[in-house]
Amino acid sequence: MILTFQSLCIGSFGLIGLFLLYAIAKGSPSLRSFIITRVLLTVPMVWILVTVVFLFMRVLPGDPIKSRMKPGTDPTKIARIREQLGLDDPIYVQYVNYLTGMVRGDLGVSIVGEERPVAEQIAERLPATIELVIPSALLMLIFGISSGAYAANKHKKPPDVVIRLGAVFIYSIPIFWMGLMLQLVFSRRLGWLPVAGRISPDIPLDRHTNILLIDSVFTDQGVQAVLVFLLVFVGLPLSRIWGGVVRRYLPDHPSSEWLEVWAGRIHMVVILALVFLISLTLRPNWTALENVLKHLVLPMVTLSLALVGVFVRLTRANMIETLQEDYIIAARARGVPERTVVYVHALRNTFIPILTLIGLQVAILFAGAVLTETTFSWPGMGLMLRDGIALRDYPRVQGGVAAFAVLIAITTMLMDILYAFIDPRIRY
Amino acid sequence: MTAEHSEPTSVAHRSTRLGAQGEPLMRIRDLHVEYATRRGPLSAVDNLSLDIYRGEILGLVGESGCGKSTLGKALMRMIQPPGQITRGQLIFDGVDLMTLPETEMRKVRGARISMIFQDPMTSLNPVQRIDEHIIEAIRVHQPEISRREARRRAVELIERLGIGAKRLEDYPHQLSGGMRQRVMIGLALALKADIIIADEATTSLDVIVEAKFLDLLRELRDELNLTIILITHNIGIVAELADRVVVMYAGRVAEVADVDTLFHYPKHPYTQGLLKSVPNIDLDGDELYRMPGSPPNLIDPPGGCRFHPRCPQAKPICAQREPALAAVSPAEGEPTPHSEHLVHCWLYQEHE
Numbered sequence: 001m002i003l004t005f006q007s008l009c010i011g012s013f014g015l016i017g018l019f020l021l022y023a024i025a026k027g028s029p030s031l032r033s034f035i036i037t038r039v040l041l042t043v044p045m046v047w048i049l050v051t052v053v054f055l056f057m058r059v060l061p062g063d064p065i066k067s068r069m070k071p072g073t074d075p076t077k078i079a080r081i082r083e084q085l086g087l088d089d090p091i092y093v094q095y096v097n098y099l100t101g102m103v104r105g106d107l108g109v110s111i112v113g114e115e116r117p118v119a120e121q122i123a124e125r126l127p128a129t130i131e132l133v134i135p136s137a138l139l140m141l142i143f144g145i146s147s148g149a150y151a152a153n154k155h156k157k158p159p160d161v162v163i164r165l166g167a168v169f170i171y172s173i174p175i176f177w178m179g180l181m182l183q184l185v186f187s188r189r190l191g192w193l194p195v196a197g198r199i200s201p202d203i204p205l206d207r208h209t210n211i212l213l214i215d216s217v218f219t220d221q222g223v224q225a226v227l228v229f230l231l232v233f234v235g236l237p238l239s240r241i242w243g244g245v246v247r248r249y250l251p252d253h254p255s256s257e258w259l260e261v262w263a264g265r266i267h268m269v270v271i272l273a274l275v276f277l278i279s280l281t282l283r284p285n286w287t288a289l290e291n292v293l294k295h296l297v298l299p300m301v302t303l304s305l306a307l308v309g310v311f312v313r314l315t316r317a318n319m320i321e322t323l324q325e326d327y328i329i330a331a332r333a334r335g336v337p338e339r340t341v342v343y344v345h346a347l348r349n350t351f352i353p354i355l356t357l358i359g360l361q362v363a364i365l366f367a368g369a370v371l372t373e374t375t376f377s378w379p380g381m382g383l384m385l386r387d388g389i390a391l392r393d394y395p396r397v398q399g400g401v402a403a404f405a406v407l408i409a410i411t412t413m414l415m416d417i418l419y420a421f422i423d424p425r426i427r428y
Numbered sequence: 429m430t431a432e433h434s435e436p437t438s439v440a441h442r443s444t445r446l447g448a449q450g451e452p453l454m455r456i457r458d459l460h461v462e463y464a465t466r467r468g469p470l471s472a473v474d475n476l477s478l479d480i481y482r483g484e485i486l487g488l489v490g491e492s493g494c495g496k497s498t499l500g501k502a503l504m505r506m507i508q509p510p511g512q513i514t515r516g517q518l519i520f521d522g523v524d525l526m527t528l529p530e531t532e533m534r535k536v537r538g539a540r541i542s543m544i545f546q547d548p549m550t551s552l553n554p555v556q557r558i559d560e561h562i563i564e565a566i567r568v569h570q571p572e573i574s575r576r577e578a579r580r581r582a583v584e585l586i587e588r589l590g591i592g593a594k595r596l597e598d599y600p601h602q603l604s605g606g607m608r609q610r611v612m613i614g615l616a617l618a619l620k621a622d623i624i625i626a627d628e629a630t631t632s633l634d635v636i637v638e639a640k641f642l643d644l645l646r647e648l649r650d651e652l653n654l655t656i657i658l659i660t661h662n663i664g665i666v667a668e669l670a671d672r673v674v675v676m677y678a679g680r681v682a683e684v685a686d687v688d689t690l691f692h693y694p695k696h697p698y699t700q701g702l703l704k705s706v707p708n709i710d711l712d713g714d715e716l717y718r719m720p721g722s723p724p725n726l727i728d729p730p731g732g733c734r735f736h737p738r739c740p741q742a743k744p745i746c747a748q749r750e751p752a753l754a755a756v757s758p759a760e761g762e763p764t765p766h767s768e769h770l771v772h773c774w775l776y777q778e779h780e
Contacts, residue, residue, distance in 0.1 A: 326550040333506055333545075334565045334615060335538035348555055424599040425554060 005127050005209045016414065023417055035417055042409040049405040050398065054098055057394050058091060064112050064392040085111045098398060107399035112391040118399030121384060126403065127210035128198060129380035132299055133369050137362075140304035140311060145347075145354065148315025153342050155320055163312060171309025175368055179302040179375035186298060194295050196377040205288045213296075216288035299376040303368050307361060314357055318350040325349075352423045359415030363408050452479035453622060453655055454503070459516035461495070461502050461679075464509075470726045472498040472511070474679040477753065480623070485649060485656045487670030487687070489663060489702070491723055495679040496659045500625045503657070504541050505533050521622070539569040542616040546628040548608035552600035558611055559596035562586070565618040585614045589644070606637035613644065617652070625657045630665065642669050663706045667691055672767055675699045678724050678734040681753055682772050689765040695756055696773050697739045733774065745779050752777065 020039065024032050064087070065078050082088050086097060101108035107118035114121070151163040170178075187195040199205065199212055207215055322328065323346050331341050366382075373382030381400055388396035461473035473495045480486055488496045501507050503518060505525060518525040520541070525533065545551040552561060562582035566573055573581075583593045589610040600608060609629065616624050626645070630638040646669060649656055658670055666673055666687065673690045675683045675698065683696040694700045704717035721738040724730050730737050736746035753772040758764060 326545060326547055327553045329506070329508075330543075330545050330551040330612075330615075331553065333504060333537055333543045334568065335534050335536070336564065336568050337534065340568075345553055345556070349553070352555075423555060424557075425601050 005123065005211070008209055008211070008214075016410065019414070020417070023421065027420075031420055034420065038413055038416055042413050045409050046402070046405050049409075050099075050102065050402045051095075053398050053401045054095060057392075057397055058094075060392070062392045064394060087111075098395075101395070102399075102402060107402065108395035110388075110393050110396050112393040112396075113387070118395050121396065122381065122399060122403050124210070125379065125381045125384045128378060129366075129369055129373070129382060131198075131211045131213060131296070132303065132372065132378060132380060133365055135296065136300045136303040136369075137365055139300060140308045140365075141358070143304065144308045144311025145315050148312040149319050149343065149347055149350070151312070151316045152319030152323060155323075160316075164316065167309040167312040170305050173306070175302060175306040175371045176375045178305060179298070179372060182298050182302055183375075193298055198295050198378060199288065199292050200295075203288050203291050205285060212288070212292040216285045216292055217282065219283050219285050299372050299378055302375070303365070303372045306368050306372075307365060310357065310361065311354065315350060315354060318353050319346060322346045322349045348422075352419065355415055355419050355422065359412040362411040366404050366408065450481070453482040453521065454480040455517070455519040456480070456503070457517040457519065459499075459502060459518070460514045461498050461507060461511060462514050463511045465727060467727050471729065472679050472726060473502060474729075476516075476679070476681055478674060478681060478684070480655060480657065482622070482655055483649070483653045484671045485646070485658055485669055487666035487673040488657060488659045488676065489661060489666055489673060490676035490682075491702075492661065493723055493726075494676045496661075496676055497627055498679075499676070500543070500627045500657065500659045503623070503625060504537050504543060506537070506543075535569065538565060538616075538621070539619045540621055541623045541625065542619075542621040544609075544612050544616050544624060544626040544629045547632050548605060548612050548629075549632060551612060552608060554600055556599075557596070558586070558598055558600065558603070561611070561615060562596075562618055565615050569619055581618070582614075585618060586611070589614050605633055606640065609633060609637070609641055610644070613641075613648070617648065617654075620652065621654075623655045623657065625659065627659045628661075629658075630660070630662070638665075645669070663703065675702065678729060679726060680734060680772060681770070682735065684753075684768070684770040686766040686769075689758075689763075689769055693758065693762050695769070695771040695776060696735075697741050697775070698735050701740075733772070741775060743774060745774050749779075 020035060023035055027035065064085075065081055069078060079088070086094060089097070098108060101118075105119060107122070109115060109117050110121065147163050147167075151160040154160045183195050186193045194200070205212065205215055206219065209215055323342070325346075328341060328346055331345050332338070336345070369380065370382030370385055372378065373380045374386050377383070381403065385397060385400040387393075388400060456476060456478040459473055459476045460471065462469040462471050464470075476495075476499065488499065490496050498507065498511070502513055505513065505518075507513055513526065516526065520536070525536065528536070552558075556564075559579060559582050562585065563575060563578040566578040566581060567575070579596075582596060586596055587593055591607055591610055595603065595607065600611075603611065612629070630641055633641060642665060645656060645658075648654055658666065660666060670687050672684065672686050674681055675690070675696065677698050683690065683694065683699045685695075690699065691703065694703055701717065701719040705719060707716055719738060720740075724734055724737070730747070732745070732747045732749050733739070733742075733751055736742045739746065751772055751774045753770050754777055755768050756771050756776045758769070
């Protein structure tokens, strides 16, 4: 087994690490120290968060033992279980135990329901959440930014009014209600899409990563994983540095200009070749893929629509402002085509505030995922957290929130660093 | 770099330049520009006709809101809604720009007619490097030029303007105001445009940088035979640099003359007032002349000559009919002007 959820995690952490190293190597000394501070700062950030969650869970009314016992159970029995689970310890002892569990990596053991290490449960549930959140985020960004930019370009014309009002309308719909309505229309009335779940139970599929989209495409997972690895870690960097290599070692060679011109194309050729190679070895499970996609549509649309309004409005507002800037008028006066002016010059400047918002919205995206998963019985982290809260299963909730905290901390950190990269004016 | 050019150009030099006038490079005919407002159309440029000759520096002066900038933008058809060129011809190099479709007009902008903007601090894209700006400006019009060749030209251009090639890799915020202004000139010159419109291009610069900038403009004009339209409300700059001056008032041309004639023998009462309101260190003790009234509301401009409510020499006819922009001959004892002296005033025209 090469392609598993663990290897995916290691791979993505590896990519993040590579990006950070690249940023540290390329950036100015001040940028370097900013990145290092920023990375180190995520540790106390996560710590504060898990502490707050710990305290909130203790303050919350309700009791994990009573929630699973029949009323009228013998108090001595309850006291015994309480002692077994360590719930009668002073709160600071519980806190230290909890932090120990975090550092040990198993995040403690559930005390209600399935009594398994929380880390194990998360590893099972996280792929489902990722499968929901990442496509939703992409859909949200593409849809939000493009329609916002389009509206700005048509400022005060009918398309602008429609998009603006539509964004407010969608934004003001509660997320679960929107989910229910979509279920009602597309599943119950029209019968086009399944109501809930990730995949129909009668469809056989090996779940080696438990991200079902990946599982149904990469069924025979040995060769492709190696090729994907090659593409991401060798092909892309190599094709990227090609132009630099030519310029450096063949500065006056007559063919160097030709080579450099081709560098950009070779970049694409390498990527296409690798993609082609990978696709040759693919044996996708089409039935499963179709089924998974159908299950994904409604939750994905629900989650992305719930958050898209903010992006539409922010992009539009920023874009309208940017389009008034002197440098946009100056670009037009230089004869730059209108499309380039709007969708390259203006959009690139508009992107800077949007990027900050992405970092902030990740948290809301996960919160939305909890609601969406509940509505669509999507067996992810959100559903796990909801059950944990209902049962007052302290370790489960604490562990789940800690996992979210880490994810959010990493994304915000990446956004902050990317921000420094995209906007040359920012120097730390 | 500009030491040998720092003394003012001699009158003789200017007059030879004006003597060599041939066919106008651009003929503006009956140009009307209106802005739609809630209270009706505002006529920012009204029935304006003007010839611009190759190689001249044409000063365009007037109070704020007299339509100078609007005219500058109109020459490139860059009037943004709610503004609109409602009528007129812009015959440039034998072609009426008004008849060109937008795609063809785009090929003129930046390549044949280019513009240096008011504020060099905000007229460069903050997330685009200087070289990217210049390379883009070149390749937008000549896509067959490779990036590398375009970059080589950018280096040449920027060194010609006195900026080290290393600065090409900088972002706009890393350059000083003077450098940015030179980059703006570089962008305007990247494709050897025939006409360069400098719209209040020195307003945001300090006087020393401004003087350097003006020297550079003159030097480039002499070298490349550029035509420069200098839009400014700074009379001093015009006196220093321009060959010919157009005085605008309320969207119309009040007076056109070569710079010496205009400054020494102004004919239009508005020009006379304007020149008297310029602070001058030689006039000790005298209070600065203040023209009565303020420029008219262009949504409902006064009939006849638009200057008549403020004119000290107004006659009954002035409120009734608009005068023509007609040539005047010099009065007794005045030298012959170097170019045609046109005045838009009833004082110099026959009427019944």
